[in-house]
Amino acid sequence: MVLKSPLPIEPETPGHICPLDQACSYLQDAGKELNLDPGVLAILSHPRKVVTVSIPVKLDNGQIQVLTGHRVQHSDILGPYKGGIRYHPAVTLGEVSALAMLMTWKCALLGIPYGGAKGGIAINPQSYSVGELERITRRYISELIKDIGPSVDIPAPDMGTSAREMAWMMDTYSVNVGHAVPGIVTGKPLSIGGSLGREKATGRGVMIIVREALAERGKPLTGARVVIQGFGNVGHAAAELLHQLGAKIIAVSTGAGGIFATNGLDIPALTAYRAKNHRSVVGFPQAVAISNVDLLTLPCDVLIPAALENQITRENVNQVQAEIVAEAANGPVTLAANQSLEARGVTVLPDILTNAGGVVVSYLEWVQGLSYVFWDEERVNHEMEKLMLQAYHQVIQQSKSRQISLRLAAYTLGVGRVAQALADRGLYP
Ligand SMILES: NC(=O)c1ccc[n+]([C@@H]2O[C@H](COP(=O)([O-])OP(=O)(O)OC[C@H]3O[C@@H](n4cnc5c(N)ncnc54)[C@H](O)[C@@H]3O)[C@@H](O)[C@H]2O)c1
Ligand SMILES: N[C@@H](CCC(=O)O)C(=O)O
Secondary structure (H helix, E strand, C coil), rough: CCCCCCCCCCCCCCCCCCCCHHHHHHHHHHHHHHCCCHHHCCCCCCCCEEEEEEEEEECCCCCCEEEEEEEEEEEECCCCEEEEECCCCCCCHHHHHHHHHHHHHHHHHHHCCCEEEEEEECHHHHHHCCHHHHHHHHHHHHHCCCCCCCEEEEEEEECCCCCHHHHHHHHHHHHHHHCCCCCHHHCCHHHCCCCCCCCCCCHHHHHHHHHHHHHHHHCCCCCEEEEEEEEHHHHHHHHHHHHCCCCEEEEEEEECCCECCCCCCCHHHHHHHHHHCCCCCCCCCCCECHHHHHHHHCCEEEECCCCCCECCCCCHHHHHHEEECCCCCCCCCCHHHHHHHHHHEEEECHHHHHHCHHHHHHHHHHHHHHHCCCCCCCHHHHHHHHHHHHHHHHHHHHHHHHHHCCHHHHHHHHHHHHHHHHHHCCCCC
């Protein structure tokens, strides 16, 4: 049996990589390694609930536009559904479904009591005014009101969303139910119960995993050449933290294009430049321009794709010259490219481990909110690092003992824990 996407998602077009098929394929590999019952795999390949809503919005010019939003709840076997909400033009139901499945394995791998979900709206947020974005966000959450809740499904930021959107979501939900419910979202501003450390948490987690992987290879972090695709929440924080530890960030990019400096970029100066330059890095002095395509094939020690899925593919994988590929984005390496990198001995640090710092601090934010006790940033970072290191060492151990790749090791741990919980709950014999 070949596990395929269980949803009637968008038609295949030549060159199109179906994200849910890809996620199902990794699930199938994990199931085979763990000798799981095909019925269990069938359960785990299906999202439990798929919600698609229309979002009518009045634009600033008076026109009405009707957008489509999704929320896919993959599994709540281990706890409430958990996962981000993405605003990006490439959002599809298939993409959101695959990302929801990844959240299930990520939370299970990190040992946090959540299931997996993801949501999204296919818009370019930069094409809308702040007022329009607020109306879109509020209407989207109003449409989902019966499907989410602080012990049901807890959204968080993803591409194109941030603390600002989380605050609008928290307010809309609270107004609808008649009282303040800070626990409905994570990644919120500190003023309404957000956690110190959440903004940089995903980048910090990436730094921790890269640091450990370099150490495992006997390579110093100081002077390590790092290339980062995507300079948003995740890519920027990872760059800052790695730079502080002495790594040489030789290239970074945004959707508008990239920059390259052989001797390493001055990240604090670049941060200031980006703030004045509409979040773009293009034109930064003391660096040369480089395209997003060429950036991925630069010689380096660590390549960190921190933007979209399917960036390293069958087509460009042979030109990738990095020794370590750290998946800060969700799904940046396709199935075929992953096989090719593994065959060449390139270390691929899988997304469900590498970028888990964000959801770990989301969990810590939720715990602080539920207990009405808030921690200092040192404690948040310390607790996050503990969970990240625990998962990292479990993945290394699993990979060594079973002689499997780090990705399959991470998947077997995540999928295995969910399958065990499914059995313990009596949902299959
Ligand atoms: N925000 C989180 O807490 C979090 C946690 C885990 C994983 N992730 C994943 O990390 C990735 C990035 O998320 P983010 O929160 O940093 O998003 P973001 O919106 O803050 O930043 C995205 C960055 O990618 C750039 N970008 C967009 N298209 C690009 C392209 N084609 N080539 C190069 N750069 C491009 C944007 O210009 C921006 O710099 C996503 O895959 C997301 O799912 C995010
Ligand atoms: N969107 C992030 C964070 C999810 C969360 O914090 O719930 C992810 O992919 O992991």
